[in-house]
Amino acid sequence: MKARLRFSPSIVSKTIISDTIRIFDINFNILRADISPKGGNMLVEISGKQANDSILHMEEQGIQVFPIKKVVKQDEEKCIDCGACVSLCPVNAISIKDDWAVEIDNQTCIGCGFCTFSCPTKAINVME
Ligand code: SF4
Numbered sequence: 001m002k003a004r005l006r007f008s009p010s011i012v013s014k015t016i017i018s019d020t021i022r023i024f025d026i027n028f029n030i031l032r033a034d035i036s037p038k039g040g041n042m043l044v045e046i047s048g049k050q051a052n053d054s055i056l057h058m059e060e061q062g063i064q065v066f067p068i069k070k071v072v073k074q075d076e077e078k079c080i081d082c083g084a085c086v087s088l089c090p091v092n093a094i095s096i097k098d099d100w101a102v103e104i105d106n107q108t109c110i111g112c113g114f115c116t117f118s119c120p121t122k123a124i125n126v127m128e
């Protein structure tokens, strides 16, 4: 699952993440991070048999966890299927289907936001 983790200043210096990975033997992939001594956010992907237990543990330790179903949101009303976003995606998460419609695979998306810069109709938003 993908999730946004919010850290308050009081827990930024703690080893909660490394402890959680060790205790619950999870895969923990950091997709984006914006952390300073004042706190911050991480966009992460967590998997493993004990993923749900690991999330409960992180919450108990003070991290706010917000599960994300979609990293990017494509507004189909605004999208004109121009394809400008396709080649900018570093992980090939955007593709052109047989009917020429442009589709974003949120399982592959890492939330980098590059596609948003190219869109002439502002049809793509990255979850913040
Ligand atoms: S946010 Fe980045 S990874 Fe996700 S679809 Fe856009 S360019 Fe690709």
Ligand code: SF4
Binding pocket: 074, 078, 079, 080, 081, 082, 083, 084, 085, 086, 102, 118, 119, 120, 121, 122, 123, 124
């Ligand atoms: S750049 Fe915008 S309008 Fe063009 S295909 Fe991508 S999402 Fe659609």
